[in-house]
Amino acid sequence: MLSWRVIVPFLLTGTIWGSTWFVITGQIDGVPAAWSVFYRFALATPALFIVAALMKRRLRLTGPEQRLAMIVGLFQFSGNFLFVYHAELYVTSGIVAMMFGLLMVPNALFARVFLGEKARGSFWAGSAIAIVGVSLLLLHEWRANPDAGVIGGNVSLGIVLAALGILAASLANVVQANPVGRGVPMVSLLAWAMLYGTLFDLGFAVLTAGPPPVPTSAGYWGGIVYLALIGSVVTFPLHYNLVREIGAGRTAYNSILTISVAMAISTLFEEYRWTALTLGGMGLAVLGMILALRARRQKSVQVQQSAQMRVRPEEAGEG
Numbered sequence: 001m002l003s004w005r006v007i008v009p010f011l012l013t014g015t016i017w018g019s020t021w022f023v024i025t026g027q028i029d030g031v032p033a034a035w036s037v038f039y040r041f042a043l044a045t046p047a048l049f050i051v052a053a054l055m056k057r058r059l060r061l062t063g064p065e066q067r068l069a070m071i072v073g074l075f076q077f078s079g080n081f082l083f084v085y086h087a088e089l090y091v092t093s094g095i096v097a098m099m100f101g102l103l104m105v106p107n108a109l110f111a112r113v114f115l116g117e118k119a120r121g122s123f124w125a126g127s128a129i130a131i132v133g134v135s136l137l138l139l140h141e142w143r144a145n146p147d148a149g150v151i152g153g154n155v156s157l158g159i160v161l162a163a164l165g166i167l168a169a170s171l172a173n174v175v176q177a178n179p180v181g182r183g184v185p186m187v188s189l190l191a192w193a194m195l196y197g198t199l200f201d202l203g204f205a206v207l208t209a210g211p212p213p214v215p216t217s218a219g220y221w222g223g224i225v226y227l228a229l230i231g232s233v234v235t236f237p238l239h240y241n242l243v244r245e246i247g248a249g250r251t252a253y254n255s256i257l258t259i260s261v262a263m264a265i266s267t268l269f270e271e272y273r274w275t276a277l278t279l280g281g282m283g284l285a286v287l288g289m290i291l292a293l294r295a296r297r298q299k300s301v302q303v304q305q306s307a308q309m310r311v312r313p314e315e316a317g318e319g
Contacts, residue, residue, distance in 0.1 A: 018261020077197025
């Protein structure tokens with residue numbers, strides 16, 4: 001955890017992603033969320049292929065590798081982001097970011113199912129504390145919204161959408177770390193996954209939002225460039241390499257930094273109001289995440305040996 005190969009991408013991804021939650025709000029102001037997701041990855045995809053080519057990573061994938069890329073693309077670059085963008089129509093960006101701090105919980109569950117990793121009891125105890133903290137923040141959001149008392153109201157819809165985004169992101173996190181994924185250069189897998197996700201996004205946007213809009217605001221397109229190049233092309237390879245280096249559960253540690261940045265920005269620019277309830281919720285959430293992610297994780301010997309055999313020597317040390 002103290003290696004520069006962990007610390008540098010850890011800090012970069014946490015800080016950058018903490019800022020992207022707010023930038024997204026400018027992408028859904030007057031523009032259908034589905035088209036904004038498509039524009040983002042339509043720009044990011046060719047850039048990521050160029051990065052892979054410059055890094056001299058192989059771009060030709062086998063059949064199983066292409067199928068894995070399609071699955072990752074569907075869950076990460078389509079489902080996850082479509083849910084998140086639509087969730088921010090109803091819930092402030094900082095709260096959605098806080099909810100994503102609980103990504104460690106489905107990460108641990110899916111890692112147990114797909115990778116044979118086991119989380120200790122202390123992990124689940126810390127996770128329970130974090131869930132209580134996030135629940136207090138959501139309760140505040142619920143009370144502050146005019147539709148809070150209506151089942152199916154805006155806040156509840158935003159919470160459901162954010163939760164679905166968390167599940168989609170978690171599936172992508174864990175599935176890509178299987179033996180097939182470990183045999184593919186990370187940037188190549190992500191480039192193909194992003195291409196598939198972009199195609200899914202295009203189809204969804206056409207079916208649900210009609211013809212593509214052409215925003216004229218320089219701020220909108222500046223946000224697209226930032227989200228596509230900095231928030232996607234730079235961060236996703238770093239993030240998924242972290243998953244390979246320290247595991248899906250421990251990678252969720254950077255959610256604490258992401259949350260801190262996101263909530264600070266939300267306070268400054270979205271007029272988020274702090275109360276005793278929200279301060280207590282924030283404190284419990286962060287404390288729970290720290291306790292949960294300090295818990296050591298176990299991995300079955302058989303799965304670990306299998307994964308090691310499938311990693312090619314030239315890719316094993318890729319950072």
